[in-house]
Amino acid sequence: MTADKYTPLIGLEIHVALAAESKMFCRCATEFGRPPNTQVCPVCLGLPGALPVLNRGAVELGILCARALDAGVYPRMQFERKNYHYPDLPKGYQISQLAAPLAEDGRLSYTDDGGRDREVRIRRVHLEEDAGKSTHRPGEGTLLDFNRCGVALAEVVTEPDLHSPEDVRRFLEQLREILRHTGASEVRMEEGELRCDVNINVVRAGEGTPERTEISEVKNLSSFRGVERALQYEVQRHRAALDRDDPLTHETRHWDEEREVTFSARSKEEAHDYRYFPDPDLLPVRISRAMVREMEAEIGELPAQRRRRLEQDYGLSSYDADVLVSGGLAGYFEKVAEEGADPKEAANWIMGELAAHLNALDITIEELPVQPGQLAQLLGMVDSEEISGKIAKDVWGEMVEEGRDPGDIVQERGLRQISDDEQLEELAREVVGEHEDVVSDYLGGKEKALGFLVGQIMQKTGGKANPQLANEKLREIISREG
Numbered sequence: 001m002t003a004d005k006y007t008p009l010i011g012l013e014i015h016v017a018l019a020a021e022s023k024m025f026c027r028c029a030t031e032f033g034r035p036p037n038t039q040v041c042p043v044c045l046g047l048p049g050a051l052p053v054l055n056r057g058a059v060e061l062g063i064l065c066a067r068a069l070d071a072g073v074y075p076r077m078q079f080e081r082k083n084y085h086y087p088d089l090p091k092g093y094q095i096s097q098l099a100a101p102l103a104e105d106g107r108l109s110y111t112d113d114g115g116r117d118r119e120v121r122i123r124r125v126h127l128e129e130d131a132g133k134s135t136h137r138p139g140e141g142t143l144l145d146f147n148r149c150g151v152a153l154a155e156v157v158t159e160p161d162l163h164s165p166e167d168v169r170r171f172l173e174q175l176r177e178i179l180r181h182t183g184a185s186e187v188r189m190e191e192g193e194l195r196c197d198v199n200i201n202v203v204r205a206g207e208g209t210p211e212r213t214e215i216s217e218v219k220n221l222s223s224f225r226g227v228e229r230a231l232q233y234e235v236q237r238h239r240a241a242l243d244r245d246d247p248l249t250h251e252t253r254h255w256d257e258e259r260e261v262t263f264s265a266r267s268k269e270e271a272h273d274y275r276y277f278p279d280p281d282l283l284p285v286r287i288s289r290a291m292v293r294e295m296e297a298e299i300g301e302l303p304a305q306r307r308r309r310l311e312q313d314y315g316l317s318s319y320d321a322d323v324l325v326s327g328g329l330a331g332y333f334e335k336v337a338e339e340g341a342d343p344k345e346a347a348n349w350i351m352g353e354l355a356a357h358l359n360a361l362d363i364t365i366e367e368l369p370v371q372p373g374q375l376a377q378l379l380g381m382v383d384s385e386e387i388s389g390k391i392a393k394d395v396w397g398e399m400v401e402e403g404r405d406p407g408d409i410v411q412e413r414g415l416r417q418i419s420d421d422e423q424l425e426e427l428a429r430e431v432v433g434e435h436e437d438v439v440s441d442y443l444g445g446k447e448k449a450l451g452f453l454v455g456q457i458m459q460k461t462g463g464k465a466n467p468q469l470a471n472e473k474l475r476e477i478i479s480r481e482g
């Protein structure tokens, strides 16, 4: 008898706050954290007679998002009213899209925890407005803040192509990276700029006919961790239901962050009928090919493509490519490599010394005073053994502070590595004379003793002696004269 196989089918509806400076249908600002109800007007408060005017910038950001997900943008879209009463939605309806959305049929690839490439189909990308925010105070009532009411959102709906909570997290991380890269959204999670509804059911395949549970929807998850934990809980719940022959009911659930459980909110039978219809205040919107092309030109190379290219063109490991791209350091790296530096050495320096300095000084790569050509020059000096790797770190410290050429710093401070045969011979002879006991240890078979002697030469030269040559010179003198 073969073991039963349980396969979760998970689809997502992701609400992303677009990076528009004003709301979707009025000129109110969208800045986060302002005092309650200071970014409102008759339009977003839904006062009688106020008419919405579509924000072109929000539509452009929506197109950016859709095309980055490879979804086809329709030449004509229509806004509709989704009717429901909710205290923080004062109009009594939300402006959204149903029959004629912005875009459909896209895809997004991500790499799962096992390093395999996976693809998720994107069913649609549509535009809608956000609702306000309710704060419930026990004993006092509910406080309403309409600052968020009318903020432009893109809703990204996937097909149920995800099969584990871990895959969902990887997918969301990839989506966040793409949205940030294109500038469609800054995806500040702590400001609720990405919120997620998840749909899940589980199929059991074994000896007999495959069986499946009804779909559960978990609403309004606002952290990746919350999404992952809620789905882990739901996968177990659906599996247990199959095991006791309970198909469950189609229902909406909520995630209790504290208790780490989901609980039923309402069953689908009593779900709202939203009575969508075209918003008579908003004409159908035509989207020209020129506008779509203009947005496509802004997308450029996506992070996943860039990682692959860095691996192929520069021979970097996938780990290095990932660190450079996710850290926003890939552009700088490529310029250093173009200036002639060895790619592997350049990557190591950027991920090590350079990243450490950015961190310590709390600056971005754009604010770093060292030009890519100057770093290439420094790495070249190490390569040609003009300076040692240790001295290079000192020189780098000065470059970061003053933005000067490494050649000038080395020249000025006399840091050039000592590779001169006669000079090294003289130093080696001196050290051997001063430490006869260590020399006899070495001759007695203590290989490590030589390291101490090399260290003495480095000390006498302020770290400038070429350690490899100093080592050779010491062996030569001891075997000749010892």
Ligand SMILES: [Zn+2]
Binding pocket: 023, 026, 027, 028, 039, 040, 041, 042, 043, 044, 045, 150
């Ligand atoms: Zn407004």
